[in-house]
Amino acid sequence: MARILVIEDEAGIRMTLSMMLKAEGFEIAAADNGRAGIDAARAATPDLILCDINMPEMNGFEVLEQLRKDPALAATPFVFLTARVDRGDMRRGMNLGADDYLTKPFTRDELLETVTARLKKDEISREALTNQLIASNTALQQRFRSNLSGEERPSVIEDDELASVEGTASEATVLFADIRNFTTISERLSAPEIAELLNAYLERACQPIIACGGSVVKFIGDGIMAVFPHTEMRPREKQALQAVHAGLGLSFVADHFRAWVSERHPNRDLPEFAIGVGIHTGEVTLCRVGGQGQQDFTAIGDTVNIAARLEEQTKELGWPVVASEATIAAAGSSIAHGASCSLILRGRSHAITVYEVTGLTTLTITADRSTGGLSASMLEALTANANGAANAAKGALRDMLKAVSDKTDTGESKPTRIGNYHIIEKLGEGATSTVYLAERGSDHEQIALKILNSRPGDDPDVIQRFVQEAAMISRIGHTNIVRIFDHGFAEDCAYIAMEYFPRGSLTQVVGGALPKRQALSLLAQAASALGEIHRNGIVHRDVKPSNFMVREDGVIALADFGVAKDLTTDVTRTQAGLSFGSPYYMSPEQAMGTETDARSDLYSLGVIFYEMLTGRRPYEADSLHELMQKHVEAPPPKLPPEVADCQEIVDGLMAKAPASRYSGADAVLDAIDTVWTRAALAAARQSPQA
Missing domain, CATH: 3.30.70.1230 (Nucleotide cyclase, GGDEF domain)
Structure with missing residues (x-):
């Protein structure tokens, strides 16, 4: 409720005013002379001042003159209380900045009508001034x-202002x-x-x-x-x-x-x-x-x-x-x-x-x-x-991102700048984020800019995982892991600026069965990447061909840590029964919604290795339920005879029980070395004698 300051030297009138206004719910402060009134106004700025004219210490005109010199009180509504109606006094008061006069004696209704009208007018004036400012x-x-x-930039003054100004x-x-x-x-x-x-x-x-x-x-x-x-x-x-x-x-x-x-x-x-x-x-x-x-x-x-x-x-x-x-x-x-x-x-x-x-x-x-x-x-x-x-x-940033997302439909080609990045085109969109091709302003290097699609009111865990993704990758430096250049977070816009891969992902490489040598080389690179994140306490939980990106020199790099779990914190703790991952590459424990660890990533890697060797996935099904059931119950399929020497690796990666799989990525690399050695020895034995 509004705060009203009553400055009146007569105790009876001061008490009556205060009681009437308090009864209507107003907060009241009172002073018995002009000087005390000024002190009270400066101590706690009132919304309205009711002030007598003839008072000891300092009269009402002097009070008003002092208040109008104070920037904090200059616009405070001020009503004089007076027992006489004198045109000269009224002009003097109005010239000093008084807003109204209330003649004594006055009724309760007259008091409330004056107070309410002045407060309402002040509210309208302040709203208009705020809108003007x-x-x-x-x-x-x-x-x-x-x-x-x-x-x-648009003009400093808006068109509607120009049209209405006098x-x-x-x-x-x-x-x-x-x-x-x-x-x-x-x-x-x-x-x-x-x-x-x-x-x-x-x-x-x-x-x-x-x-x-x-x-x-x-x-x-x-x-x-x-x-x-x-x-x-x-x-x-x-x-x-x-x-x-x-x-x-x-x-x-x-x-x-x-x-x-x-x-x-x-x-x-x-x-x-x-x-x-x-x-x-x-x-x-x-x-x-x-x-x-x-x-x-x-x-x-x-x-x-x-x-x-x-x-x-x-x-x-x-x-x-x-x-x-x-x-x-x-x-x-x-x-x-x-x-x-x-x-x-x-x-x-x-x-x-x-x-x-x-x-x-x-x-x-x-x-x-x-x-x-x-x-x-x-x-x-x-x-x-x-x-x-x-x-x-924030709204402008959202509008810009939407405009970029719609470029493919509209045929626009003009880049949009966000921060230090000029966005060129949209590369792809997932459930929670969109990736754009962008150019860094400082050196014109092309990068991939990943933007979270979340808005206020969305699941906070989605935002939390996105922020955690940038933090996790940033602390790792490895040849086979995507490089992060920059990342930022605001209330409803988070982004990650990362390495751009014009050659796409492993999905484009695995168009059919790969030569065994190439498949083993790619497996070794993928295992090295997993070994590095596992040593840093991270489980990826979405290992699949599209998340291994391919550089110009053919080296692959693990990307998209959007659903990864950081075992060094409890931020990405998974609820029981909640599954992450892609169905064709999902581990048995992911399919059942039970706790996962690094060995879950190794199972998914085994699925990829089988696909690289054969050109097809190990399990196909007519329904998601049937596919997940095969991950849980069906034994690892057998490889064709020409790559049968890699069966041991497939079995070690795709064992149904985590305890039966390789203990870690280093064990996978050892197994790859064993297959290489055997192949080299076999080749040596078959070579013609000099």
Whole structure:
């Protein structure tokens, strides 16, 4: 319920007001004089103030004047309580920023009607101001989609704003600031984490703008726009200088905020926190928004867009704060600047000269880090923007992934950029993830980018297994295991960047029976891969030809650890009765849903070895139940006579009882050596004598 502060020196009236309002559920604070009232308002910001005019210590007009000077209380609804109706007093009160008068004596209904009306009007004004201060969800998603795809960013001011605005042409200095690499940050943090980061940073970022006399007119996701209007009291030279001072203060804030990010999100591989600031001076259309007594503006025009375009150039130029020649000229000799250059900004035909701002010659750059100076409306807008931007960033990423998935149907060929990767086409899709061919931006190397299809509300175990997959593979370095280059996780988007295999998988190799020598060579490579993961406490649980990828030189590498079990943790613990694996290559214990260990992978490897030698799978069936029953009960089939010397390996891999199989991958490699040795000796005996 709303909090109401009653400032009234007469105890009887003060008590009556408090009792009436408490009876309606309002939270009440009371003060018996003006000075105590100001202290109470600053101690706990009220939603409405009821204040007598004639009081000791400080009268009502003086109270209102002091409150309107305090940014945190300047917009708080204020109603005077008075026993006399004097037009001069009313004009004085309204000029100071009073919202209404309530004449004594008043009835309960008159009191409640006045209180309710003022609170409702304030709620509407604050909602309107919040909407004015933040960009729409559609605009935010367009902005973040342009960041992902590299396409042109939409205009800072939306078309519907341009259509409805009525304002005054004036001159002002406009500042636009943006977080660099925000797309990468949003990919690697969850939506609540993004919202927290934006809220914390933008609260700090508002401080130097307000301290320098600027007005924050728009939050645009990770961006902030401020205007410094040129007036008779605030001339062009002063406002241009103040805008540059604020820009340098923002850079100061960002430098200090870097430590906050590092402490809050260690080991998340986030890019170094940095911002870019663009400043330009010129003609704008200024429109005041908000209620009586507030000084909040919105601004539109070419000057706004130039400031935004200058900010976009800061990363390429390597300058944190960039100001146009118009701003430097207006600010005068107080600006210290470094390099300068001419730029043709997007959407413009003529070059503009810009300068790197390095400091001020007459002032010290500081930044008030407190949040006490922000109004309630500003804080509400901060929170709304942070939450909206976090959800919009995630929504834009989902839209981009869907667009890439649909490329095959639409015939589009233009790559889409996600983080450091330009997606080229979809390679394949499984039950829980989609794999894309992508190009790494840093070196143009082609990689395979695996994206989890999960969304909020999906089975958390699916997300957990995907994240665990990247962690498991990353800790292993082996010739016969797929290489992981990068991986990241956000609330509803996880990805793994891994080695790309243009030759496909073992499935394409096993188109029929392979020569025994080739089959044994591939078996040895596969066994080496399994031996390495087993030594690292991992059971793959989905060993099949399509999960052995083929490099250009013919070497195979084990991939897709999506259902693997990490025995070193309990994260991937399997529920009793739950089966993983592909039916044709499933071990008996997987078919029965019982506990599995490394020997389950060896059984599946035996199935693959039989298929490589014969060109067919060992078990075929008309139903899944019958197929699984054969895995459990049917003996390993016999090999053709020409490869019968490999029967011992097949039997050792495909024994029904795990205890009857090879004890591990090393034992398989020993068995392969034995077959090689026998074959070599037999060949030697059959060779003609010299």
